[in-house]
Amino acid sequence: MVDTIDDRVTSLERRVSEWEGQMGFLLPLTKQLHREVIAMNERLGQVEIKVDRLEVKVENLDAKVDRGFSAMLEQFKKVDERFELLEAQVEALPRAVAEIIAKK
DSSP: OHHHHHHHHHHHHHHHHHHHHHHHHHHHHHHHHHHHHHHHHHHHHHHHHHHHHHHHHHHHHHHHHHHHHHHHHHHHHHHHHHHHHHHHHHHHHHHHHHHHHHHO
């Protein structure tokens, strides 16, 4: 029975040694992966900052385009008003010509 216990202890020691060997292999790998995750988080933070800056630029450009369209709309309104005045004058022109002819 002592041999059986010694065999079991030896077997258990061997298995623990194997696990330690595996853990010894996994530990540096885990540390490397952890460093890579930290580096990736830092890069993501930098990308987020760049994206935020680009969003601000896009918002500024959008506001500028809106102002440009508003200014164009005002100009179109002025052009429409001038066309309406010209149209009224063109409509009155035959009557004015007829009056001038009638006076002569």
